[in-house]
Amino acid sequence: MTNATADARSAILGRLRASMDTGPLPGLDTAVLERRAWPAAERVVRLRKGMEAVHTEFLDATPADWPAVVRAFCDREGLKNLLFGPASEAGAALADAWTPGGTQLLPYDRPVETFKEELFTGVDAGFTDTVGGVAETGGLLLMPGPAEPRLMSLVPPIHIALLRASTIQNTFWSAVKSLGWGRRLPPNALMISGPSKTADIEQTLAYGVHGPKRLIVVLVQDLS
Amino acid sequence: MHVESEIHFRDAAAKALLDPQLRANFRRAMDGLISKRRAQFPDPRDLQDLRDLSTAIRSRSLLNLPDLLEQLEASCRKNGIQVHWAETCEQANELILGLLQAKGAKTLVKGKSMVSEEMHLNAFLESKGIEALESDLGEYIIQLDGETPSHIIMPAIHKNKDQIARQFSQKIKDAKYTEDVDELTAMARKVLRQKFLDADAGLSGVNFAVAETGTLCLVENEGNGRMSTHVPPLHIAVMGLEKVVARLEDVAPLYSILTRSATGQAVSTYFNLISGPRGTGEKDGPQEVHLVILDNGRSRIYADPQLRATLRCIRCGACMNHCPVYTRVGGHAYEAVYPGPIGKILTPQMEGVGVRHDLIHGSSLCGACAEVCPVEIPIPEILVRLRREATHEDAGSKVEGRGTGRTATEDWAWRLWAGVLKRPTLYRLAAWFATRFGKALPTGAPLIKDWTRTRTKPVPARRSLQERMRAEGARHD
Numbered sequence: 001m002t003n004a005t006a007d008a009r010s011a012i013l014g015r016l017r018a019s020m021d022t023g024p025l026p027g028l029d030t031a032v033l034e035r036r037a038w039p040a041a042e043r044v045v046r047l048r049k050g051m052e053a054v055h056t057e058f059l060d061a062t063p064a065d066w067p068a069v070v071r072a073f074c075d076r077e078g079l080k081n082l083l084f085g086p087a088s089e090a091g092a093a094l095a096d097a098w099t100p101g102g103t104q105l106l107p108y109d110r111p112v113e114t115f116k117e118e119l120f121t122g123v124d125a126g127f128t129d130t131v132g133g134v135a136e137t138g139g140l141l142l143m144p145g146p147a148e149p150r151l152m153s154l155v156p157p158i159h160i161a162l163l164r165a166s167t168i169q170n171t172f173w174s175a176v177k178s179l180g181w182g183r184r185l186p187p188n189a190l191m192i193s194g195p196s197k198t199a200d201i202e203q204t205l206a207y208g209v210h211g212p213k214r215l216i217v218v219l220v221q222d223l224s
Numbered sequence: 225m226h227v228e229s230e231i232h233f234r235d236a237a238a239k240a241l242l243d244p245q246l247r248a249n250f251r252r253a254m255d256g257l258i259s260k261r262r263a264q265f266p267d268p269r270d271l272q273d274l275r276d277l278s279t280a281i282r283s284r285s286l287l288n289l290p291d292l293l294e295q296l297e298a299s300c301r302k303n304g305i306q307v308h309w310a311e312t313c314e315q316a317n318e319l320i321l322g323l324l325q326a327k328g329a330k331t332l333v334k335g336k337s338m339v340s341e342e343m344h345l346n347a348f349l350e351s352k353g354i355e356a357l358e359s360d361l362g363e364y365i366i367q368l369d370g371e372t373p374s375h376i377i378m379p380a381i382h383k384n385k386d387q388i389a390r391q392f393s394q395k396i397k398d399a400k401y402t403e404d405v406d407e408l409t410a411m412a413r414k415v416l417r418q419k420f421l422d423a424d425a426g427l428s429g430v431n432f433a434v435a436e437t438g439t440l441c442l443v444e445n446e447g448n449g450r451m452s453t454h455v456p457p458l459h460i461a462v463m464g465l466e467k468v469v470a471r472l473e474d475v476a477p478l479y480s481i482l483t484r485s486a487t488g489q490a491v492s493t494y495f496n497l498i499s500g501p502r503g504t505g506e507k508d509g510p511q512e513v514h515l516v517i518l519d520n521g522r523s524r525i526y527a528d529p530q531l532r533a534t535l536r537c538i539r540c541g542a543c544m545n546h547c548p549v550y551t552r553v554g555g556h557a558y559e560a561v562y563p564g565p566i567g568k569i570l571t572p573q574m575e576g577v578g579v580r581h582d583l584i585h586g587s588s589l590c591g592a593c594a595e596v597c598p599v600e601i602p603i604p605e606i607l608v609r610l611r612r613e614a615t616h617e618d619a620g621s622k623v624e625g626r627g628t629g630r631t632a633t634e635d636w637a638w639r640l641w642a643g644v645l646k647r648p649t650l651y652r653l654a655a656w657f658a659t660r661f662g663k664a665l666p667t668g669a670p671l672i673k674d675w676t677r678t679r680t681k682p683v684p685a686r687r688s689l690q691e692r693m694r695a696e697g698a699r700h701d
Contacts, residue, residue, distance in 0.1 A: 008519070012311060012519045019523075026279075028284070028474075029276065033277075054493070116455075136490075138490070138491065150508050171480075172476045181497075182471055183436075185499040187304075187500035187501065189497045190450075191491070192493065193491045196445070196446055200379075202253075202384055202405065203252070206406050208410075209413055209446045210417070211493075
């Protein structure tokens with residue numbers, strides 16, 4: 001810290017401390033959040049409805065056939081390549097099942113600086129796993145990291161995300177608690193509810209402004 | 225000392241009212257936002273419970289503010305985020321310039337940040353030879369025309385698509401004229417993706433900062449916020465010091481009520497939680513993340529128990545969407561970074577109640593803003609308080625510019641009024657004259673004309689109440 005910012009720090013904190021109250025803190029009644037709860041099967045329906053309303057597309061899959069579902073989508077769309085994280089569990093499973101020919105699997109296994117240009121201009125789609133979903137509003141929870149870099153779900157024009165029905169939580173609030181995000185977070189974690197969009201021109205919705213133009217959720221039905 | 229208000233909301237508002245295009249653009253946009261918000265809160269009990277919870281969370285944050293800021297600083301440091309403090313906008317600008325120069329950065333892409341607007345950061349950086357480019361579509365549109373935001377959530381809301389189409393065809397290289405919103409969006413995407421790719425640094429605001437985990441939360445739909453914070457090697461975040469909350473689970477209800485109040489969305493496209501620079505083994509993300517915590521008058525607002533509620537604001541913009549004044553005059557008439565009801569209480573407290581008393585009076589006190597505010601800021605009550613502060617120097621007040629809005633005319637008028645009311649004979653005489661000759665007072669007389677400019681002249685009754693009571697035989701015993 002430079003002298004200027006250290007001086008600013010002590011001056012600001014000093015002023016705030018001088019006017020701090022010692023009164024009791026108002027209580028937090030979270031009943032309104034707890035009321036938002038549904039059975040597991042209904043959570044899947046709610047998530048899907050919420051996300052479809054903002055143009056997310058869904059592909060149904062089973063725990064066994066999801067790599068084939070991803071593959072079939074890529075072939076159907078005629079994708080040149082699909083960016084994936086070879087070190088992640090889902091990425092490894094995808095690579096295992098991938099047959100040669102057609103869409104090429106592109107591993108994101110080196111620092112972005114070595115292929116930034118290619119990432120922005122030469123990649124058709126990115127594939128990531130998720131750590132859960134949110135039923136109340138619709139939304140996917142992602143924890144990018146060394147195995148699944150941050151830009152995979154942002155830069156390619158299509159983002160394909162793997163979601164297991166059993167990981168869908170009631171609300172973002174309950175997800176934060178059950179994932180333990182309130183205690184420790186990786187450098188980046190996020191919720192995604194649809195493809196990138198804007199309404200900055202005359203309140204007219206337009207999709208695909210800076211991030212992905214399409215979001216494809218491969219929904220694995222793993223509820224017993 | 226009396227300070228002449230340099231900025232006249234009244235004149236700017238009168239001008240805006242005569243612009244039918246502007247009025248139509250705002251009316252349409254605000255109507256849309258009002259109905260979308262309403263659809264998000266179908267159950268009044270849920271809404272009130274969520275408002276109560278959100279208000280309690282923000283109040284708790286403010287009660288513990290200095291402790292939470294220190295905790296935030298420690299958590300961020302642990303996460304590898306470097307924390308800096310600035311008392312003024314000038315300090316914050318210099319700080320950011322220093323960070324950019326240390327990296328030899330020449331270009332900066334920006335996610336939306338109202339604090340950076342408060343700092344006039346873009347103009348400052350341009351003057352030092354650094355390109356600062358707005359990447360939120362709305363901000364990009366207004367930056368092309370050298371304008372300022374007219375709304376804190378939808379900065380280009382004052383423009384319609386014909387105006388944007390003309391502007392793009394003139395200012396973007398090789399762009400053809402089109403009024404198709406998808407095509408216009410695609411043009412901006414093309415220009416800005418290249419900028420994200422090439423930028424030396426990225427800058428963002430902060431919607432909420434979590435003290436416990438050292439996390440910066442960003443709410444957005446476009447993805448430009450993620451681009452600005454994850455693609456360039458350097459990320460600088462700026463926040464007003466009031467943005468801190470204790471725990472991540474406290475953020476959940478605030479986030480929920482923010483998106484629903486702001487744009488009538490149940491959830492935004494992205495809710496981005498940043499808790500550090502590129503970690504060990506990570507292949508992307510910025511090498512460095514810096515957080516600049518700005519005061520700019522906030523600690524002074526904090527010092528007053530009533531005015532402190534101003535700092536609960538989560539910048540949703542619902543108060544402006546529902547304001548009958550804002551809807552008619554638009555954001556630019558306020559000539560302030562923060563327009564609308566929240567701006568009317570925030571700007572005078574930051575810049576001085578004397579210099580901006582035009583804003584304090586630019587309200588009918590109808591209360592629509594307080595009714596929709598997700599954190600229950602009593603904006604009309606604060607406006608009334610600031611009106612008093614502008615003309616009085618009350619003991620213990622820390623309000624910037626208190627007493628400087630007092631004018632000799634107003635002083636004289638109140639003294640005369642008090643003098644007449646204190647003397648029964650004089651009062652009766654004045655009442656007799658007013659009832660007999662009040663009608664004859666010309667509309668254009670000084671003081672009267674300020675009222676009659678937009679209203680009919682008040683005509684006194686032919687007999688005063690006292691006279692009528694006497695005539696009816698009532699006695700004052």
